[in-house]
Amino acid sequence: MSTPPFNARRLETQVLSDPANLAGVRKEIEAFCAECGFDETSGNEMGLCVNEAMANVMRHAYRGAMDRPVQVVAEFEDPSMRITVRDWGERFDTTMLPKDAPRDLMKPGGVGMICLRQLMDDITFTPMDQGTQLTMTRNRMSRGRRRA
Secondary structure (H helix, E strand, O other): OOOOOEEEEEEEEEEEOHHHHHHHHHHHHHHHHOOOOOOOHHHHHHHHHHHHHHHHHHHHOOOOOOOOOOEEEEEEEOOOEEEEEEOOOOOOOOHHHHHHHHOOOOOOHHHHHHHHHHHHHEEEEEEEEEEEEEEEEOOOEEEOOOOO
């Protein structure tokens, strides 16, 4: 077993798919990002992305069930943060998600993917034997994929 580099850090949490758990996990991620040297804006953006990813799991993979597991793991190895959100729910075909479809901001839903795509450097959905794992990465020196 190899020893992780000195500057590597890890945060792991597992909660039930109850929306009441969103704020606590988001705050944990934001605090972890600050501990790892990300500025407040970057930490808040990553916290928002985790919040949106978890909300999508609750809504789509678990169809509103509030007693299913959601695992969030954040791993920092300077200069990159990698965050995974794992569920054991209904899988969906992520290739069917629109890339830059027009969005009616007056209708609820659909904002999560916009956040992930614009605020993270990379996002990957991996189908698992059960459920899906979302992996998001962001470099400490970047500003996500936002357009100036």
